[in-house]
Amino acid sequence: MVFSRSLASAALLSAAQALYLNSDLSFGQTNKVSTDLRTIPNFELQGKPDLPQVLSNKVILTPPAPGNQRGSIWADKSLDFLSWTIDFDFRTTGPERGSGNIQLWYAQNGKQDIGTSSVYTVGKFDGLALVIDQYAGSAGFIRGFLNDGSTDYKSHHSVDSLAFGHCEYPYRNLGRPSRIAVRQSQDNFRVDVDGHLCFESSKIRLPTGYQLGVTAASAENADSFEVFKFVVTTDNMTPDTPSLNSNSNSNTNTKKDNIPANNAWGGSSSSSTDPSADEPASAVPVDAQFADLHNRLQSMMKHISALNRDVTASQSNSLTRYSSLEDKISHLERQMNKLDSLSSIDKKLNEIQADVRQTKADLHNALDRQVAGLKSVVRDTHRTMLGRLPGIMGYVMVVVAGQALTIVGYLVYKKRKNGGFKKYI
Template sequence: MYFYKTPLTLASAFLFASAQATYLNPELSFGQQDKISPNLRAIPNFHVIGNPNPPEILSNKLVLTPPVPGNQRGAIWAEKPLMHSSWSVDVDFRATGPERGGGNFMVYLAKNGREDIGTASIYTVGRFDGLALVIDQYAGSVNLPDPEPKSKHLANGIHVQGGSVRGFLNDGSTEYKSHHSVDSLAFGHCEYSYRNLGRPSRIAIRQSPDSFSVDVDGRRCFDSPKIKIPLGYYFGVSAASAENADSFEVFRFVTTTDSHTPDVEGQPGEQFAAAPDNQAQAQQPIENTQNTQRDIPEEAPASKYTSSDAQFADLHNRLQAMMRAFSMQTQAFQTYQQQSNSRHETLLQRISAIEASVKQQEGTGKVLKDIQSDVRQTKADLHNALDQHVAGLKSAVREGHSSVLGTIANSGTGLGKLVFVVLGSQALLVGAFVLYKRRKANGPKKYL
């Protein structure tokens, strides 16, 4: 029966690869590309808050708390909830500060996190419902609440003083800010020196159907098979600095899930949700995958099958499982093809609308030319009317001037008469003066 070993192994590998596939959720991620913000003012699908100053958004990182001044708080919360039961989150952050600097860094997955938590730390938050992962220096000697040895919660090579990673859970019944010992509420813990490393640190949080785990820089910090976060909770990252401030910077927040579609249909805000007509078709391959995985017979040595009937039954079961897997992949491909065709039709409709708008815009040039021609004709008519009006004024002034000159010439005294009058008056005055002199000379003289 070794003849069928190669195709069965390939089919098993194919099924395993299909089951282990992960998909990026861009609505719950930032920093997976070169820039975390397109305009350096906001991060898509996230809400940034701070007290007293808002966090600074740079091209490749988000500065939750600056180096100066101290006593700052900053947070970033996702605007849409997590609707997948199996997921993973990778957070790249860096903490730098003076030798005696202080602060804490929190990663939340909580219900109504922005309203109930905001920028609060684990020591100042009230009642909240969800998970809190805290990275700080204030719990170097925290005792774990469970009876397991502490070494089980610590990763090899992370036994470094100067910081710790702790996990907290709350169902909304405990008010942390008034609790007498918040550190004792941690369900998992490992030591990790995170300050002034000169490089970003990576916190990886994983939720699978059978376990919950936290890794630090690729090494296991703690895990638990008893933790299951409900659906509909919101991711958030916050930081708080002391008077001697630590600067906390976030470079990446990447969320991946095990499927495109959410586990609960009909929830708004999921980019991966299929159209209403295709939700059942999109969900069916996932169910078929789970059923196929359950139907795959467990691996067994060849010596177990001693009879031809047992060998045939095993081969029959494996071939059926393989055909179910191929059928599931075919259905998934058909669903994807239908979605692609629908998107293609929608795109064609939008292109047609754009082309119609472009055609309407093409007639704008003709209208502008007509308007230009009308304006040019109106301008020419105005110039002609103005020229005619000026010419009429000139003609009227010229005629009036000629009429005035003729009237003066006809009704006035001639130049000869004027000269005669002037000369006659002068001669009369001279004669009178001569006569006066003669009479004065011929008159009797009086002597005293």
């Protein structure tokens, strides 16, 4: 089946890229944030004075009105991986002189220690704060702050001077969501915005076990901050073992929660991890063997469940992408049909143009024929008149002679009348 092959290809591609979706720390990856329009699974909402508004496809941390609002979203679970990527989609709208800020946090006990605070109102915290605001009256800045819990940001005389990296980014009233991508790998820490590098450092290494969260605050002229997507992906499915916080004497917790991937699937491990690895089975009590087998089975089931969730999420993403691709193909087909209709219209226009040209030529030919005929008639009439002109001149001479004789006769009559004898009575 073609669709099954597509899903298999997508799964293989995902495995090849070694990126795994952490659904417990993500929302909005399927363009759907909440189903009940009140809560977000695996996240806690906080707000002052009002809680953030949850819609089906986004969370409004601070509304357009009124101002002086605070809102936050905190993950219930911690991020127990050393290499991870956070894709964070948000949008900011507001009046011309509106202001506010939004922060992305990765901090220890962030839900309790930070809550709805911004980087300017938080006290001591341990972790990372990525701040997006209109720093120094600019159109927008993205800045990174680090703290090990020793600096009180709320009472610090110049919080802005504590930033370790920044870039300019005009984020307000874009009419579209902006995407912030935070990536920590084995040898680098990097922040991208809309697919372009903002800043990076090879000297930063954040520990595991911290909480992820987003906080926003608006001023009197409020900016509205909306979150559409918060997606966390990791390079592996198995949580990394904390090197300093783990208890090596607690074998049960180590095997259940912090066991490396190769041990979880029955691979080899060093003798320091499993002191009884070189002992024969007969030397180990049955209860200990059963407990060890039970722990291993539990760990295996845990990873199988995680794998099942990842496969389900991958299938869901593949279905979403497949539906989106189908919609785009349908839209493209409709556009192609419009192009076909345009080509037929162009053909008809060409035919009409040819008809107009033919009609114009016929009119010109008919006009030329009429003019030629008129010239011929005038020429014939002229010749006829020239041929009849002598006869006409004769008639004219007769008329003129008659008139002359009449005048002469009249003059003779008048002369004789005046020269005769007059009779008087």
